[in-house]
Amino acid sequence: xxxxxxxxxxxxxxxxxxxxxxxxxxxxxxxxxxxxxxxxxxxxxxxxxxxxxxxxxxxxxxxxxxxxxxxxxxxxxxxxxxxxxxxxxxxxxxxxxxxxxxxxxxxxxxxxxxxxxxxxxxxxxxxxxxxxxxxxxxxxxxxxxxxxxxxxxxxxxxxxxxxxxxxxxxxxxxxxxxxxxxxxxxxxxxxxxxxxxxxxxxxxxxxxxxxxxxxxxxxxxxxxxxxxxxxxxxxxxxxxxxxxxxxxxxxxxxxxxxxxxxxxxxxxxxxxxxxxxxxxxxxxxxxxxxxxxxxxxxxxxxxxxxxxxxxxxxxxxxxxxxxxxxxxxxxxxxxxxxxxxxxxxxxxxxxxxxxxxxxxxxxxxxxxxxxxxxxxxxxxxxxxxxxxxxxxxxx
Numbered sequence: 001x002x003x004x005x006x007x008x009x010x011x012x013x014x015x016x017x018x019x020x021x022x023x024x025x026x027x028x029x030x031x032x033x034x035x036x037x038x039x040x041x042x043x044x045x046x047x048x049x050x051x052x053x054x055x056x057x058x059x060x061x062x063x064x065x066x067x068x069x070x071x072x073x074x075x076x077x078x079x080x081x082x083x084x085x086x087x088x089x090x091x092x093x094x095x096x097x098x099x100x101x102x103x104x105x106x107x108x109x110x111x112x113x114x115x116x117x118x119x120x121x122x123x124x125x126x127x128x129x130x131x132x133x134x135x136x137x138x139x140x141x142x143x144x145x146x147x148x149x150x151x152x153x154x155x156x157x158x159x160x161x162x163x164x165x166x167x168x169x170x171x172x173x174x175x176x177x178x179x180x181x182x183x184x185x186x187x188x189x190x191x192x193x194x195x196x197x198x199x200x201x202x203x204x205x206x207x208x209x210x211x212x213x214x215x216x217x218x219x220x221x222x223x224x225x226x227x228x229x230x231x232x233x234x235x236x237x238x239x240x241x242x243x244x245x246x247x248x249x250x251x252x253x254x255x256x257x258x259x260x261x262x263x264x265x266x267x268x269x270x271x272x273x274x275x276x277x278x279x280x281x282x283x284x285x286x287x288x289x290x291x292x293x294x295x296x297x298x299x300x301x302x303x304x305x306x307x308x309x310x311x312x313x314x315x316x317x318x319x320x321x322x323x324x325x326x327x328x329x330x331x332x333x334x335x336x337x338x339x340x341x342x343x344x345x346x347x348x349x350x351x352x353x354x355x356x357x358x359x360x361x362x363x364x365x366x367x368x369x370x371x372x373x374x375x376x377x378x379x380x381x382x383x384x385x386x387x388x389x390x391x392x393x394x395x
Contacts (some may be wrong), residue, residue: 001080001098002060005067006162007050008075025175025203026050026072032237033066047116047158051079064168067295069235069393071201073170077154080163087122090161091134092154097163098135098142109135113155120157128156161300174203176236182315183207183278184287185270186241188224188343191289191318193232194326194334198235199287200319206240207281207388209274211246221343229279231335234393242277243387246270249378256370258355262362263297268309269379274308285313291321297353305359332361 007030012022025362027050034041039058042052052067067076098105107278113127115228122130131153132144156162184196186208200206210225233239246266253265275287290298297306318326330336368375379393 002078003054004077004079004081004087005052005063005208006096007052007067007073008022008077008167008170009072011174012072013048022072022178023050024177025178026051028177029070029072029175029237030067030138033070034063036353037062037066039063048166049158065133065297068168068170071171071173071203071235072175074172075167076170077164077167082162082163084120084157084238087130090155091131092132093161094139094155094163095134097115097165098139098151098153098202101165101259102151105139107150108143108148109153110146110149111135111152111153111155113157115157117157117159117161117323121304122167131155133305141146143208159268161312165301166238171201171235173201175193176200176203177205178219178326180284181207181282182285182287183274183276183281183283184208185289186210187289188221188228188339188341189289190330190336190339191294191326192327193228193289194333195287195289195317195338196232197329197333198313199218200232206232206236206239206287207241207277207283209244209277211244211270213247213250214245216250218343224338224341224343226389227338228335229389229391230393231338232393233334233391235333237393239391240281241389243393244382245272245297245385245391249382252371252374252378257367259266261359261364261367263355264305264359265368267297267306268368269375270365271309271314273307273379273383275312277386278312279376283312289318289326290316291318291323291326292321296357299357301303301358305361305364308361354376 003204007057008064009026012019014024015022023045027045030052042053042055063077078095082090087213109313110267111128111131113124113131133140153165179202182199182204184192184206186196196206196208210234212222226241229239229241249269250266256318257265270296271286278286290303296302299363327336330339332363
């Protein structure tokens with residue numbers, strides 16, 4: 001029935017003279033999202049509206065599912081577009097729309113007409129009344145309810161006339177790429193994929209780095225992270241994932257440093273390596289899934305000790321979330337089931353039995369002097385041997 005979709009956006013509408021840049025970015029993301037969907041689509045902009053016209057047979061469910069993952073969209077309206085051939089033809093088109101869309105006519109309705117084209121011979125109020133009368137004549141079992149109708153029938157008078165009665169929620173946010181790029185420290189856990197999703201929702205393009213520790217972590221653990229990146233990439237677009245072999249660095253830290261400081265020191269070197277790749281690829285900050293107090297390495301003292309090695313901002317979108325709130329988002333975006341698969345990452349393998357919860361930066365630095373002989377060379381090798389995987393989102 002539907003050969004077009006009207007796309008509604010939110011924050012983009014208040015961007016003033018820069019609005020067209022955000023609209024163009026949104027069109028680009030829509031094209032990317034629809035690329036794997038069967039069918040041919042034409043995407044156009046017109047007077048503060050974005051339209052998707054279907055040029056061939058297409059899969060409605062796949063199309064809707066794909067559009068619901070495009071940041072910047074607040075509503076998706078399956079729309080019937082008709083030419084302006086006078087009021088009687090419009091009334092016939094509206095009656096045909098209701099007849100096909102709602103087999104059960106025992107419903108309440110309200111007509112909500114809007115004229116973007118002010119030269120239309122009837123006012124919005126006149127259209128509401130006249131179309132309402134035509135609908136009741138055609139379907140006597142339907143009744144008007146202006147406060148809480150079953151059907152909100154929207155009629156938009158533009159170059160063409162749009163008829164629609166359903167607004168399917170989109171994810172909101174800002175189009176990916178309109179707010180720079182960030183480097184996500186991605187693990188196989190629940191938190192970091194959610195952090196990447198949330199920052200991307202604010203328009204940030206995401207790349208990622210994963211720290212692998214073979215043979216202590218398996219190839220299946222690495223594949224789990226790639227699978228998580230694929231799910232996140234459904235929303236963000238392609239992710240360039242750096243896979244860093246961290247085994248030698250971890251073992252060296254384990255050998256030389258106090259065991260209650262292991263997690264903090266390892267985390268500091270992860271941040272240094274992640275920042276190297278961030279600067280190399282033009283990222284403007286690091287992104288982590290940390291939440292205050294969730295584990296010993298995420299107390300305020302520990303986060304301060306981790307931050308101390310970074311020269312660029314570290315964004316922590318989950319900082320005030322509790323675990324259940326994070327789980328709820330992970331379930332919504334589809335990462336939870338993959339995150340809980342029983343494949344350990346390098347952080348959990350080398351965790352101390354009694355980690356320090358209030359690390360002193362000066363003491364941590366003193367412990368790190370024990371690594372001076374080899375650590376720079378090890379970091380250089382880890383960076384040079386990192387594998388790059390370009391991860392595309394999948395339907």
